[in-house]
Amino acid sequence: MYYGGIETGGTKMICAVGDGDGNIMGRVKIPTGMPDNTIPEMIDFFKTWDIKALGIGSFGPLDLKKNSVTYGQILNTPKEGWDGCDLVGQFERALGVPVALDTDVNVAILGEVKYGAAKGCESAIYITVGTGIGVGVFVSDRLLHGLTHPESGHILVERNPRDNFAGCCKCHRNCLEGLASGVALEKRYGVKAEKLYDREDVWELESDYLASAITNYILAYSPEKIVLWGGVMHQEKIFDMIREKAKKLLGGYITSPVFDNMADYIVKPGLGDDSGIVGACELAKMGV
């Protein structure tokens, strides 16, 4: 039995087919153009497989309310051409199988909870620090939805008084994404994050912001595991800085043995860069 999975992205679409047990049997990457060209290419790939259902993890914002008239659509995204794109409807009609949709980060934590570093957890979160910052949330054994979906990458954090950077978020003066995303790093320092690896001051500030946000996620979600990844996290030392600072900020308020070994609490993904696509296939399986 095969299940299709899609991870949408600003530059590429990953389409894959999984065996329902966490293994990817085939995949393609398709450059993200305009929907009218890109989506038919994606559909062509899935037509070569006999899939039972499709799961999509997408950039957002998304309408995930099943009783809404715009259910299954990408909402007001800045990505040209994709605003109002009916992801669920188009794939359902073309492939004739059930289609499930969730955020890119929600499917990533689903992949990690089922087959990765958070395997077996009833609650865990996936934080990606890349171009933007996103947080996928799995609590009470389910992916978190509500009014919309979690947007914890934008939580407000305390600005370092010496940080004069204006932030790169159009909506918030001092949200995490605006101060600590890859785009924020590039705008603050004038070069991309990977050119900054030797700059200690950069990672002191970056880990301050990330640890502060993670402390709030721990207080808010009470996760059993925190999976941390994304382009900005492709380096060793910042993990330990974040672990140490988050523990300090928690101040011993929550009592749990997990805080005795932070290296096993705030971790890299078990599935590497495949958390999202494996989770998308799992979402398909769950939807059937």
Add this chain to the structure above:
Amino acid sequence: MYYGGIETGGTKMICAVGDGDGNIMGRVKIPTGMPDNTIPEMIDFFKTWDIKALGIGSFGPLDLKKNSVTYGQILNTPKEGWDGCDLVGQFERALGVPVALDTDVNVAILGEVKYGAAKGCESAIYITVGTGIGVGVFVSDRLLHGLTHPESGHILVERNPRDNFAGCCKCHRNCLEGLASGVALEKRYGVKAEKLYDREDVWELESDYLASAITNYILAYSPEKIVLWGGVMHQEKIFDMIREKAKKLLGGYITSPVFDNMADYIVKPGLGDDSGIVGACELAKMGV
């Protein structure tokens, strides 16, 4: 069919019996002394009713992990005598009925979701701003637990640069409870909150902190309704200040019609001061 409910507090214990449909059929208040005296008094009350189950909403921290050796106990509380008190075990043995335990704020949001201002919501939160600050969380149709239970009253907030008050939380330099609880107000200004109603500067600062935290709760939990109460909130004007500031801080990032009418989004409880005790009886019913 009757269900028992308990709301524990630092000064009094509320014991009540509900009809399983949100109505309280009888209640007593018992001063909170030492467990050896107070708990037998509570047990005596419930023995006069034929209850099918008991639900307890308690101050914490609590051990809610059913497979833990200290399950059902109050953990390291500063309340003298109550550290390690086995709430679930004592009532189960004395009454011979199933006993369910959750935090005081979690049962409060349960009461509001079933019978109050958040009736019918699949996700909603209850914030109490009193002596301390607590947040009860109902998401994906369930009360939120994880590693422990939510502790969102202690999330870190951005300190107002003109606020020189050290905070009253022993664990955190700038958490919400430390800066905005009733105790914080009393320590910062030297008088109790109810003596400060005419001081505009007090409520400007207080609503800044609460709006900032509520913005983060909206981003993190995506609640369909926010119920706000507690001793400090027993006044009209601060509600509108918080609503307006939270909307401004969200910056239009999340699109939803609920933000068009904040007075119907951030609301007082529908059950007044009974959210917790009604929710405790409901917890009993759910546990059977």
